[in-house]
Amino acid sequence: MRVKVKPLECTGCALCELACGYHRDEAFSMISSSVMLYRAEEKKGYMGVIVKTAEDLFIGKPEGAAAMKLGELQKEGASGGASAKPILVREACDMCESAGLEPQCVAICPQKALYLE
Amino acid sequence: MDFMYYGDILVVDLEAGTTEEVEIDEAWEAGPVLPAALELFDKHAQDDPLIFGSGILTGTTAPASCLGFALGASPITGGPAVAPLNLFAGAEMKLSGFSMVLIKGNSPGPVYLWLHDGVADLVDASRITGKDTWQTCDAVRDEMGEQLIQVISIGPVGEAKSDLASFSINYWGSGDNAALGALMGAKNLKAVALRGLGMIDAEDPEEFYNRTMGLLPGLPSEKSFDWAFEGLGEGGLDAWLGPLVHRYRSCFACPCACNTFVKYNEDPAVMGSDGVQEPGLMVTNPAAALWLGQGGWSPEGASRAMEAMARAGVDVVRGSREISAEPLEAPGEIAAAVEALTGPAEAAWPPGEGPAEGGIFGPWTPPSSSGDRWLEVNRAAYVLGVCPLFLAASGVEREDLLELCVPAAGIKLDAGGIKEMFDRARA
Numbered sequence: 001m002r003v004k005v006k007p008l009e010c011t012g013c014a015l016c017e018l019a020c021g022y023h024r025d026e027a028f029s030m031i032s033s034s035v036m037l038y039r040a041e042e043k044k045g046y047m048g049v050i051v052k053t054a055e056d057l058f059i060g061k062p063e064g065a066a067a068m069k070l071g072e073l074q075k076e077g078a079s080g081g082a083s084a085k086p087i088l089v090r091e092a093c094d095m096c097e098s099a100g101l102e103p104q105c106v107a108i109c110p111q112k113a114l115y116l117e
Numbered sequence: 118m119d120f121m122y123y124g125d126i127l128v129v130d131l132e133a134g135t136t137e138e139v140e141i142d143e144a145w146e147a148g149p150v151l152p153a154a155l156e157l158f159d160k161h162a163q164d165d166p167l168i169f170g171s172g173i174l175t176g177t178t179a180p181a182s183c184l185g186f187a188l189g190a191s192p193i194t195g196g197p198a199v200a201p202l203n204l205f206a207g208a209e210m211k212l213s214g215f216s217m218v219l220i221k222g223n224s225p226g227p228v229y230l231w232l233h234d235g236v237a238d239l240v241d242a243s244r245i246t247g248k249d250t251w252q253t254c255d256a257v258r259d260e261m262g263e264q265l266i267q268v269i270s271i272g273p274v275g276e277a278k279s280d281l282a283s284f285s286i287n288y289w290g291s292g293d294n295a296a297l298g299a300l301m302g303a304k305n306l307k308a309v310a311l312r313g314l315g316m317i318d319a320e321d322p323e324e325f326y327n328r329t330m331g332l333l334p335g336l337p338s339e340k341s342f343d344w345a346f347e348g349l350g351e352g353g354l355d356a357w358l359g360p361l362v363h364r365y366r367s368c369f370a371c372p373c374a375c376n377t378f379v380k381y382n383e384d385p386a387v388m389g390s391d392g393v394q395e396p397g398l399m400v401t402n403p404a405a406a407l408w409l410g411q412g413g414w415s416p417e418g419a420s421r422a423m424e425a426m427a428r429a430g431v432d433v434v435r436g437s438r439e440i441s442a443e444p445l446e447a448p449g450e451i452a453a454a455v456e457a458l459t460g461p462a463e464a465a466w467p468p469g470e471g472p473a474e475g476g477i478f479g480p481w482t483p484p485s486s487s488g489d490r491w492l493e494v495n496r497a498a499y500v501l502g503v504c505p506l507f508l509a510a511s512g513v514e515r516e517d518l519l520e521l522c523v524p525a526a527g528i529k530l531d532a533g534g535i536k537e538m539f540d541r542a543r544a
Contacts, residue, residue: 008388011340011374013367014205018178021316022326028177029212029316040264043251043288045363045378045399046390062364062388108178108330110338110372 001116003035003093003103005049005060009113012037012047016105016114023096023104034093035105035114049113051105054092060113120320120526121173122216126157127237129230131304132222136237138215149173149528150217151199151499154188155477155542157219158197164221165190167300169202169210169269169309172502173522176208176317176369178329180336180518181507183368185210186499187269191295192280198295199477199495202269203504204376204401206286208369209267211502212313220306229257229270229308234315242307247273249428250285251395257310270308271298272430274458278302281439281458283432289376289401290423290433294479298430325524328517333372337511340365340374342403345510354406358416361385366399371507376401381417398424405437412441421448425455478505496535 020033030036038048038061049060056067070088096103106114125138154168171185185207191198202210210218214235227242245256253270268287275282275298282298284291301307319325337344341362343353355362361379363386368376379385380397387396398420400406405426409419419437422445426436436458445451478495491509498505501518508515515532522528 008364011365011367013369013371013374015178015370015372018370022178022322025316026322027316027318029314031314031316041390042264043255043394044390044392044396045366045380047364047366104330108333110333110336111340111374 001095002053002058003051003095003106004058004115004117005051005065006113006115007048007060007062007065009111010037010047010049010060011111011113012039013110015108015110016049019104019108020093023099023101024091032090034087034090036087036090050087051114052087052090052092057087120318121177122211122317122526125216127215127218127232129218129220129237129239130222131220131224131228131239131306134224134228134239136239149500149526149538150502151186151188152538152542154186154217155197155539157217158188158190159542161219161221165223165300165303167220167297167304167306168217169220170217171202171207171211172498172500173526173528174518175502176211177319177525178326178370179501179503179521179525180329180332180513181368181371181373181504181511182502183207183370184498184502184504187284187293187297189295189297189300191297192278192299193296197477198297198479199499200284200291200293200295200297200479201505202286203292203368204267204286204289205369206267206269206311207502209311209313211317212315213311214313214315218309220304223303224305227305227307229310230306231257231261231310233261233266233310233312235313242305245307246276249273250430251288251428253308254285254287257308261310261312263312265312267311268308269311270430271301271306272428274430275299275302276307276430279431279458281431281435283430283435285427285430286401288427289399290405290427292402292479294432294434296432298432319525320527321524325521328521328524332513332517336372336513338372341377342375342406344373345375345506346403346407354403354410357410358400358406358420361397361416361420363397368504371504373507373511375403375506379416379420381420398427402433402437405433408434408437408441409444412444414441414444415446418444418446418451421451422455425452426458429455429458431455431458493532493536496539497532500530500535500538 017030024032051058167189185202213232283293284298365374366376383396
């Protein structure tokens with residue numbers, strides 16, 4: 001079971017990032033989140049969602065979603081996003097097990113763009 | 118207020134080129150956020166202040182908590198007027214590390230204000246003077262090396278201090294219907310750039326978070342405009358824009374997505390990012406689209422006109438109203454029509470949509486209720502930091518949101534108390 005993304009359902013509200021950030025820090029911030037909205041190409045209306053696990057990144061691009069191994073990404077020199085804290089250097093998703101909750105990014109998503117499979 | 122904010126109020130003296138942080142306690146005497154800003158506005162009236170801030174819940178998991186504000190003397194009304202900071206700008210305002218930003222006086226040369234992680238810098242803007250808002254946004258982001266910076270900027274129309282000026286948020290038209298863009302132009306303030314990686318603490322975070330999670334299942338999660346607006350007959354605004362629609366976008370933390378990205382320089386069905394650099398526009402002002410649609414414009418012509426206005430820094434709503442009667446199709450003709458708006462046009466607040474009592478809140482969105490109701494919704498929305506449109510149209514119980522202020526910041530609020538705060542601040 002893991003968190004997956006239906007990228008075309010996403011409307012970019014960032015509630016998933018906030019919920020994950022709250023799970024990490026008990027405060028509202030997006031800097032620690034294991035899920036990240038990719039919104040660096042705003043002028044093109046291009047937007048996706050990335051989820052970091054211990055083994056891979058699940059990359060929900062609008063043109064298709066797929067998992068990529070961390071090793072492959074690092075070989076390519078990918079930063080995993082345009083944030084000041086790229087997702088590759090963040091903690092991996094723990095499915096909110098440490099909090100004893102269902103994955104909060106999935107629970108909070110108003111568009112059901114994140115789901116478990 | 119110890120929770121939901123951090124840092125002090127930033128006072129920017131543009132004439133002296135200085136920034137100073139002052140403690141917030143005194144400023145909160147009038148009440149939180151916007152009422153406090155109104156009091157500061159009066160206190161510093163001789164310095165022609167422009168104030169930026171956010172609401173109590175802005176930047177949290179509270180639904181639609183995207184809202185911040187700009188407050189200044191409107192060149193149109195002559196009195197204080199509020200413009201919304203929506204999309205991601207309101208949340209970024211709070212995360213930038215300042216509870217409120219008071220900008221005094223006029224700069225001798227063009228500058229932009231760069232707020233990031235509790236640091237404030239005035240940056241020379243000579244290089245971007247005369248640029249449109251799209252070029253300005255790109256230049257600021259490139260200069261600071263961060264593509265997620267939120268850029269509140271003016272174009273040539275704001276620099277010319279036209280009554281039709283409006284600030285844009287990143288590339289898109291804002292709800293500045295009060296010509297605060299012209300006020301920025303008068304101040305030689307080309308932009309305010311925001312980026313923050315901070316954390317917002319709640320007084321009782323678990324209670325706050327659980328309550329917000331409890332609210333979400335009962336709320337609408339609509340995409341497009343028509344859940345909130347009526348207009349353009351059968352099928353509404355969505356059917357009219359339909360052939361161009363690429364995707365729908367939410368503002369920060371909003372379950373609904375009433376910003377519509379339309380493509381007209383590329384097939385709207387293209388989902389990749391390797392096509393044209395500027396495929397279209399995010400329609401953020403449904404009132405503007407309604408003016409143009411009702412005037413007989415095609416969706417493509419209207420979208421091109423809205424893009425031209427957002428780029429130039431023309432208020433997209435009032436500008437659309439000005440040109441609505443003569444539909445155009447050719448990009449060159451549309452550009453010329455928008456260019457013709459860039460002079461010192463007469464631009465009264467649209468009749469019938471004028472500012473409600475006191476003249477503070479403008480017609481950001483099409484009027485969907487009486488003036489009194491709109492005023493009441495706006496008062497609560499700006500104190501809470503929740504989109505007024507969402508508050509008015511979603512069916513969310515305002516009391517539920519007001520009650521969130523207790524676990525958020527230990528503040529008990531009700532509608533009557535909020536009205537009193539505004540009355541006191543305006544007295």
